[in-house]
Amino acid sequence: GAGVSQSPSNKVTEKGKDVELRCDPISGHTALYWYRQSLGQGLEFLIYFQGNSAPDKSGLPSDRFSAERTGGSVSTLTIQRTQQEDSAVYLCASSPETGGDTEAFFGQGTRLTVV
């Protein structure tokens, strides 16, 4: 596609349920990021994938959060046993395989509401 695509755009779930958020990066981009943006807060880094390297998971807030990237393309962020504090906009971004000049291209985000 022309840009980073995220689905669903909105998700309402009950507390305790599991959710999966999907990200389709720009074709050919080797780097993929997940961020979380809570109301009134900045961008909180969650996880970073780069090519075939081991992902940087240092931003995942708890073991309820996990992410996969299959075939170096599509990524899924999974939140298990959702809590109300998980409510936020989850942003995905991708960037090409370049060095320090790397610009990140963002999707529109998935707004998650846990009720």
Added chain:
Amino acid sequence: GNSVTQMEGPVTLSEEAFLTINCTYTATGYPSLFWYVQYPGEGLQLLLKATKADDKGSNKGFEATYRKETTSFHLEKGSVQVSDSAVYFCALVDSGGYQKVTFGIGTKLQVIP
């Protein structure tokens, strides 16, 4: 590790006022520096960037100069418009390739007529 510090908002200005949003950084290498903007209801998009010391990035009347001696990348605009109301994020990517983007917390700008 890498970090980006931005002035906290919100910043409220009258139309045609001068804007400065401060940004300083800490990095282990020689980073590239970015400003991203998020307009209401829209996704983040790149506003401008600079890849080496003394470079000036510019776009839509906004400018920022890469100052290595002060590790800063302040965003400026001479005359803001209501349409500039948005959240602005300073960010860096360290040198050496395969480095993730590190963002500041974002500064909300509100321009009133």
